[in-house]
Each structure stands twice: as C-alpha cells, then as structure tokens.
Amino acid sequence: DTEVTQTPKHLVMGMTNKKSLKCEQHMGHRAMYWYKQKAKKPPELMFVYSYEKLSINESVPSRFSPECPNSSLLNLHLHALQPEDSALYLCASSWTGANTEAFFGQGTRLTVV
Amino acid sequence: SQELEQSPQSLIVQEGKNLTINCTSSKTLYGLYWYKQKYGEGLIFLMMLQKGGEEKSHEKITAKLDEKKQQSSLHITASQPSHAGIYLCGADYNQGGKLIFGQGTELSVKP
Numbered sequence: 001d002t003e004v005t006q007t008p009k010h011l012v013m014g015m016t017n018k019k020s021l022k023c024e025q026h027m028g029h030r031a032m033y034w035y036k037q038k039a040k041k042p043p044e045l046m047f048v049y050s051y052e053k054l055s056i057n058e059s060v061p062s063r064f065s066p067e068c069p070n071s072s073l074l075n076l077h078l079h080a081l082q083p084e085d086s087a088l089y090l091c092a093s094s095w096t097g098a099n100t101e102a103f104f105g106q107g108t109r110l111t112v113v
Numbered sequence: 114s115q116e117l118e119q120s121p122q123s124l125i126v127q128e129g130k131n132l133t134i135n136c137t138s139s140k141t142l143y144g145l146y147w148y149k150q151k152y153g154e155g156l157i158f159l160m161m162l163q164k165g166g167e168e169k170s171h172e173k174i175t176a177k178l179d180e181k182k183q184q185s186s187l188h189i190t191a192s193q194p195s196h197a198g199i200y201l202c203g204a205d206y207n208q209g210g211k212l213i214f215g216q217g218t219e220l221s222v223k224p
Contacts, residue, residue, distance in 0.1 A: 004155075031210050042201055042214035043156070055209055090155060098210050099144055099163065104156040 003027075006091050006105035014113055015081060021108045023074040023091030032074040033102060034066060035090040043090055049074060050096070081112045116140065117204045119215030126192050127223050134187045134218045136202035144205035145185045146212060147176050149198045156201065159187075189220075197222045 004025045013019050023032065031050045035043035048056035049068040063085075065077040074091055088109055092102040118137045126132050136145065144163045148156040160169045162178035162185060169176050173190045189196055199219050203212035 006155075033210065042217055043212075044214075045211050048210050050209065056211060058211075088153060092156075094210060096210070098207060099205065100210075101146060101158050101161045102210070102212065103158055104148075106155040107153070109153065 004091055004093055004103050004105035006089075006108050008108060009106065010109045010111075012111045012113060013078065013081065015083070017081075018077070018079045020078065021076040021089055021091075021110075023076075023093075023105055024072055025093040025103070026072055027093065027103070028071075029093035029095055029103075030071060031094045031096055031100075031102075032068060033092040033094075034074070034076055035092065035104075037088040037090060037107070039087075047076075078110075081110075083112050086111045116206075117202065117213055117215045119202055119218055121218060122216065123219040123221075125221045125223065128193060129191055132189050132192055132220070134200050134202075134220075136185045136187075136204075136215050138183045138204055140183070140206065142178070142182045142185075142204050143207040145178055145182075146203040146205065147185075147187050148201045148203060150201060150217075151198050159200075192220075192222045194222045194224055196220060 007022045034046040037043040046060045047066045052068045067075040088107045090107045091105040094100045094102040147159040160176045165180040165182045167178045175188045178185045199217045202215045
C-alpha cells in the first residue's frame, strides 16, 4: 500500500474563514511533508515533519499552521488566507527525511475568495 | 529553480516514438527522483537514483544518473498515449528530505 490520502479534494474558503487540510498514511513512514503547487509551476516545499517533530519550515506565513498529531496524520490549518494562496496543496510521506522516495497524495485544490 | 534545469519544457511525439527528458543540476546530487503528474493531480513516483552511473528501468521507462551525479535523463521507449503527462525531476541536496523540483516537461503523445 503506497497510498497517501488527502481530504478534502476541493475547498473554497473566504478570507476570514478557518479551515483544515488533512493527510493520512498507513505505510509506517516517519517523515511527512506539505508542498504548495501553483498552476504550471513545480511543487514547492512548505513544511517537513520528521518523527512527529517539525524539522523544516520554509519561511511559510503564519496563516498556515501545520500539525502532526501522530505518525500517520498531518494537518494544515488555514486562517485568514489571501486569494494568492489559492493553489494545489500536496501532502507526501517517506520512510525518513532523507534519501528515501516520497509518496504523494492526490492533493487538495484550494480556492480563496 | 536555478539549481535544477529540466528540458525540454514541452514535447509532442507520435505514438511509438522514443523520447528523452533531461535534468541538470548546478551542484552534486545526493539523490534524483523522477515523478509523473497528471494536471491537477498528485505526483506518481517513478524512480529514485542515488549512485553515480546508476540506471534503472521500469516497463518502457529508463532513468540514468551520470557519473558526476549532476545530470539525469529519462528515456521512454515506444511511447504510448498513457505516457502523456508532466514529468518532474526532484533533487535531494541532503537537506533533511527537502526536494527541489525542476520546472517539469509536459509530454503529449499523439495516437
């Protein structure tokens, strides 16, 4: 099973809303990632969790707040987003944080209105 | 990213033809990953290369990493419409699992 499950698939939210993106994997992976992908651009790393601890934050604005409740789950809490935050948000997981292939979920298409 | 250059940006081939996509790094790679993406969907892992001179194949797709570990190529033999999509190379520069992606190559295969 190489499945990473993301919910919801689509999300439309207003600039004053609070919402959360969810990601789940049951492969026993100990590293989990959030990437952001704008249209016709490659994915860009936002956060890395390694053994449930935040190990990399790529200077992401505080309106994005990651959370790793346990080794199988990764959340991304969203608050007071801007229209330019509209993008495809991809979750990924790997065995460890280096030198191992990462498996990606199908993404959440986020639109901020 | 200027660290990783991917070429060509787009490619249209006739079904049955061979094709090659290149990925060049400005510095030594700890690992090089190839992914395929359909528009608006997640990335599908294809192959991982770590050793200089390494070559891996899966079905009709072969990927190589040069001896200096700064360039990789992805070769598709006898292309099919199912090969269409965006191919992304991802570089591991030993930064705690962070992947830096090339700009992608959009492949179209005409029946």
